[in-house]
Amino acid sequence: MLAKTPPMGWNSWNTFGEEISEELIRRTADILVEQGYRAAGYEYLVIDDCWSLRERSEQGLLVPDPAKFPHGMKAVADYVHQKGLKFGMYSCAGVRTCAGYPSSFDHEFVDARTFAQWGVDFLKYDFCNFPQNGDCRMRYHTMSMALKASGREILYSACNWGQQEPWRWMRSIGAHMYRSTGDIMDNFRSFTDIAKSQIGNLCMSAPGGFNDLDMLTVGMYGKGNVSLGAPCTFEEYRMQFSLWCLFGVPLMMGCDLRALSGECRALLQSEALIAIDQDEECRPPYLVRCGGVTLPNPDAKPGEYPWRSEDECTYTLIRHLSKGEFVLAFFNLSEHETRLSCLLSDIGLPYPSGIGITPRDVFTGERLGVKRDEFSVRVPGHDCRLYRCQLSRCDG
Ligand code: GAL
Numbered sequence: 265m266l267a268k269t270p271p272m273g274w275n276s277w278n279t280f281g282e283e284i285s286e287e288l289i290r291r292t293a294d295i296l297v298e299q300g301y302r303a304a305g306y307e308y309l310v311i312d313d314c315w316s317l318r319e320r321s322e323q324g325l326l327v328p329d330p331a332k333f334p335h336g337m338k339a340v341a342d343y344v345h346q347k348g349l350k351f352g353m354y355s356c357a358g359v360r361t362c363a364g365y366p367s368s369f370d371h372e373f374v375d376a377r378t379f380a381q382w383g384v385d386f387l388k389y390d391f392c393n394f395p396q397n398g399d400c401r402m403r404y405h406t407m408s409m410a411l412k413a414s415g416r417e418i419l420y421s422a423c424n425w426g427q428q429e430p431w432r433w434m435r436s437i438g439a440h441m442y443r444s445t446g447d448i449m450d451n452f453r454s455f456t457d458i459a460k461s462q463i464g465n466l467c468m469s470a471p472g473g474f475n476d477l478d479m480l481t482v483g484m485y486g487k488g489n490v491s492l493g494a495p496c497t498f499e500e501y502r503m504q505f506s507l508w509c510l511f512g513v514p515l516m517m518g519c520d521l522r523a524l525s526g527e528c529r530a531l532l533q534s535e536a537l538i539a540i541d542q543d544e545e546c547r548p549p550y551l552v553r554c555g556g557v558t559l560p561n562p563d564a565k566p567g568e569y570p571w572r573s574e575d576e577c578t579y580t581l582i583r584h585l586s587k588g589e590f591v592l593a594f595f596n597l598s599e600h601e602t603r604l605s606c607l608l609s610d611i612g613l614p615y616p617s618g619i620g621i622t623p624r625d626v627f628t629g630e631r632l633g634v635k636r637d638e639f640s641v642r643v644p645g646h647d648c649r650l651y652r653c654q655l656s657r658c659d660g
Pocket of ligand 1: 312361363390446447
């Protein structure tokens with residue numbers, strides 16, 4: 265079965281856009297192996313848009329741009345495979361890709377065969393320049409069938425940005441992951457908006473088909489193709505990676521692995537977070553509480569109430585894992601430190617049950633001892649805390 269758990273890998277778009285080449289892909293493949301990413305679970309190396317010539321060949325085939333890929337795509341795929349990785353490519357359901365290159369509308373079967381001949385293991389399938397009277401579901405289904413008929417097992421990554429509620433139907437047409445939001449940008453607002461919009465859409469994610477929140481921007485620090493506004497701090501990147509792992513969605517890195525900071529590399533390879541993302545039961549998280557914070561109001565005039573409140577900026581979620589464990593996660597989207605608490609009765613453990621929990625901090629590994637009745641933590645602004653917990657019978 266493909267995509268038994270959320271797919272993991274790297275994609276060229278976020279940092280490189282059109283600046284892609286065989287050299288870059290080979291170097292990235294080397295790093296994925298030599299610097300521990302493959303061992304951590306990252307498997308797919310994906311070339312996004314802008315890899316082909318502007319026109320098809322006389323035979324109607326897609327042609328890799330020889331200036332970028334002088335030895336063709338089969339040579340790139342072979343190199344990636346020799347490294348023990350899988351190779352991914354990109355096309356689009358419309359008549360041109362988003363960057364204006366030829367794409368697969370009405371060429372689904374011939375293109376799927378070309379990809380299979382090159383040794384492609386993963387196809388990201390975009391939605392730009394889709395004919396106005398076209399049938400989106402039918403076209404995504406057509407490429408799904410073309411991939412199945414190609415003679416090669418190819419993971420199908422459908423990217424229609426959440427149009428027509430893909431979480432309701434993409435799984436049933438054979439997609440293994442489906443983008444359900446617009447493009448991520450490398451800033452705090454972008455990834456938190458994406459995450460908030462998907463909390464209610466994760467229940468269709470399950471082995472074989474996952475809701476896709478887009479490639480990670482972790483480690484980009486404003487460099488690359490999707491920067492907009494202030495880039496994230498390390499704690500914000502840690503929140504992004506924690507959200508994606510808690511949500512159990514694909515982990516596709518988008519940073520320049522050649523120039524990644526040590527702390528972001530350690531974050532992207534965090535065993536404890538990846539274990540949550542990859543938990544075999546693939547259950548979605550459940551929102552326990554969404555709250556506000558009360559903040560000092562610097563604009564208050566003398567005699568006025570010196571506080572203001574901000575709604576919907578603290579999130580407490582629980583996610584059940586296999587073997588009876590679960591994660592409790594606290595996200596503080598406000599700019600100020602605040603205390604987040606979880607009444608255990610809110611997660612089904614009223615005091616008279618005699619059951620408490622034993623939280624272990626996912627970032628530090630610290631064990632906090634048995635908690636009963638209530639569990640609360642102080643969380644700095646724009647930061648989060650996650651605890652992996654087991655149930656514990658309390659005496660008396
Ligand atoms: C967008 C897509 C991005 C990237 C880009 C390439 O539609 O959401 O992830 O693939 O096209 O042009």
